């Protein structure tokens with residue numbers, strides 16, 4: 698990853714169920730490699746906040762914990778990776794989430810002359826996910842992620858980094874979490890075999906402490922901590 702990133706455009710895909718730690722690890726990888734972090738969930742939340750047409754379409758679907766259509770997601774992703782900061786590579790978090798998205802991504806990467814994507818799969822225990830997701834709090838200002846059970850901020854409700862207000866995502870309520878996990882099982886889990894059969898999958902134990910997961914991730918990407 699370290700040497701390849703400067704010569705060939707590399708796509709790194711973070712794959713795993715909601716709450717597996719993809720967003721947290723993406724931030725650590727970005728710090729190390731300086732590649733843009735492309736979270737389709739974050740992009741959609743920006744559209745929601747800005748009240749765009751796309752945001753209005755996506756809002757009820759996201760509130761139910763279902764997946765937004767491939768057409769909307771692919772349009773958004775293709776526009777984003779055509780920008781200049783993506784020339785050397787990018788880190789996908791929460792994309793692709795369906796076989797249709799993965800197949801389309803393959804075509805797009807081929808067209809760009811990009812190398813094969815590398816896929817980091819975060820294996821986690823499903824029972825732990827609900828606890829993780831319901832305890833998740835995100836800084837409204839800088840996006841830092843906490844967990845009230847396992848990684849609480851120093852001051853209740855405030856970010857350690859910049860004092861920003863910590864928010865609970867509306868789709869981190871228990872009934873929506875159940876639907877998001879069901880959508881993952883139905884539509885996203887088949888991607889594990891899809892990428893494994895292509896020899897692109899690297900599995901990481903997502904149940905370890907975040908710092909230990911980061912060390913493993915960096916080792917897999919060919920870096921020492």
Ligand code: AMP
Pocket residue numbers: 715737738739741758759762763764765766770790791792793794795798868877
């Ligand atoms: P996330 O922040 O990745 O958990 O995404 C939040 C929500 O945005 C998901 O529950 C979906 O409704 C939607 N979403 C994000 N990424 C995708 C994607 N690649 N395909 C379809 N829907 C997505």
